[in-house]
Amino acid sequence: MKLSIDASIQRVPFYPKAALYGADAGWVRLSSNENPYPPSPAVMEAMADALLDVNRYPESEAELKSLIAGKYGLAPENVLIGNGSNELIETACRALRTAGRTEVIVSEPSFAFYRIAANIYGYDVAAVPLGALRTDLGRVAEMAGEKTRLVFLCNPNNPTGTIFDDRAFSAFLDRLPPEALVVVDEAYAEFSDNKLFPRSIAYIDRRPVLIMRTFSKAYGLAGLRIGYGIAEKSLVSFMERTKQPFSVNMMALIAAKAALGDERHLAFVLENIRKGRTYLYESLKGLGMDARPSEANFVLVRVGPGAKALVDGLFERKVLVRWLGGYGLPEYIRVTVGTMDENRVFLETLKRLA
Ligand code: PMP
Numbered sequence: 001m002k003l004s005i006d007a008s009i010q011r012v013p014f015y016p017k018a019a020l021y022g023a024d025a026g027w028v029r030l031s032s033n034e035n036p037y038p039p040s041p042a043v044m045e046a047m048a049d050a051l052l053d054v055n056r057y058p059e060s061e062a063e064l065k066s067l068i069a070g071k072y073g074l075a076p077e078n079v080l081i082g083n084g085s086n087e088l089i090e091t092a093c094r095a096l097r098t099a100g101r102t103e104v105i106v107s108e109p110s111f112a113f114y115r116i117a118a119n120i121y122g123y124d125v126a127a128v129p130l131g132a133l134r135t136d137l138g139r140v141a142e143m144a145g146e147k148t149r150l151v152f153l154c155n156p157n158n159p160t161g162t163i164f165d166d167r168a169f170s171a172f173l174d175r176l177p178p179e180a181l182v183v184v185d186e187a188y189a190e191f192s193d194n195k196l197f198p199r200s201i202a203y204i205d206r207r208p209v210l211i212m213r214t215f216s217k218a219y220g221l222a223g224l225r226i227g228y229g230i231a232e233k234s235l236v237s238f239m240e241r242t243k244q245p246f247s248v249n250m251m252a253l254i255a256a257k258a259a260l261g262d263e264r265h266l267a268f269v270l271e272n273i274r275k276g277r278t279y280l281y282e283s284l285k286g287l288g289m290d291a292r293p294s295e296a297n298f299v300l301v302r303v304g305p306g307a308k309a310l311v312d313g314l315f316e317r318k319v320l321v322r323w324l325g326g327y328g329l330p331e332y333i334r335v336t337v338g339t340m341d342e343n344r345v346f347l348e349t350l351k352r353l354a
Contacts, residue, residue, distance in 0.1 A: 012119040016326035028345050030336040031320040033298050035220035040265035046258035058250040067260050077233040083247040085214040085227030093121040095239045101149035107135045109327035114152035134162045141175035148180040156188045159334045161294025165196035173207045181208045188296035190218035204232050219259040226252035273297045276337040298336045313353045
């Protein structure tokens with residue numbers, strides 16, 4: 001006998017997962033925007049030291065909050081820790097539920113989980129298409145009205161790698177209704193070296209803005225699941241109450257603190273990923289392919305109608321990249337920047353297939 005499931009849940013789409021996750025050897029994994037480098041040695045030491053403590057519940061998140069707050073000149077009460085920034089996407093939907101404001105606006109294509117989380121919590125989702133592959137802030141602002149409760153923006157945008165700048169963001173905030181929260185997902189912000197990138201944190205006490213960052217990308221802790229949000233104190237406090245107690249595990253908290261303490265390792269990662277990004281972009285252009293400039297740790301490429309076949313061909317040769325059919329861009333692929341060796345293997349394999 002089958003249970004009946006509410007129509008709002010029946011509508012929830014599956015998250016478009018990559019073909020393969022985990023640590024199987026022998027694959028060149030450029031499909032999930034992961035960091036190709038292992039984390040800082042300080043992270044591994046700190047985790048090893050804590051192994052015998054896992055019979056205890058995780059420590060309070062206070063220390064990590066203080067470290068993050070210190071980095072941005074904020075108070076710990078401005079910081080929320082999540083089981084990946086994914087948890088905080090959901091937490092925002094949960095904490096903001098209110099009668100009469102039932103709409104969530106997303107820009108698409110973008111990260112798929114915004115729509116999924118909004119659906120889970122019963123919101124109606126309005127999607128604003130990208131304009132020339134960029135977040136169209138003007139149209140998002142036009143779309144926002146009395147019913148709008150949350151607006152999800154991804155900057156740099158996954159999967160296009162484009163950004164909107166501080167001026168555009170500021171003008172956009174001025175146009176929004178006062179009861180709409182703007183969630184700016186900056187999962188890839190560390191990889192951008194653009195001076196015009198929004199100083200989004202400067203807005204948190206002036207406008208309803210929640211900024212989300214993650215340890216999954218630049219800090220290389222994707223497998224541990226930890227991210228953070230930054231917002232005005234009372235919003236953080238309400239979100240905190242709707243979260244699972246202990247949603248962030250002990251190892252993740254310990255690793256994140258150690259990762260924040262190793263700025264040299266972060267600098268190593270950023271330098272190499274930016275170099276690899278330029279190398280991939282220029283090599284692809286050199287092959288006559290339509291690669292797009294990116295501010296993130298991945299490159300978008302318009303391949304044409306053969307995009308899926310190319311991704312399948314690469315897969316057969318153990319090179320994983322993402323076909324963007326699931327994002328409504330069937331002629332495009334997204335290639336994560338790997339180590340220099342991985343970037344070369346990808347390009348060599350591509351040349352043999354093209
Ligand atoms: N936001 C964006 C834009 C992402 O691409 C991803 C992961 N691919 C996430 C959030 C999720 O990050 P986390 O691992 O912190 O949950």
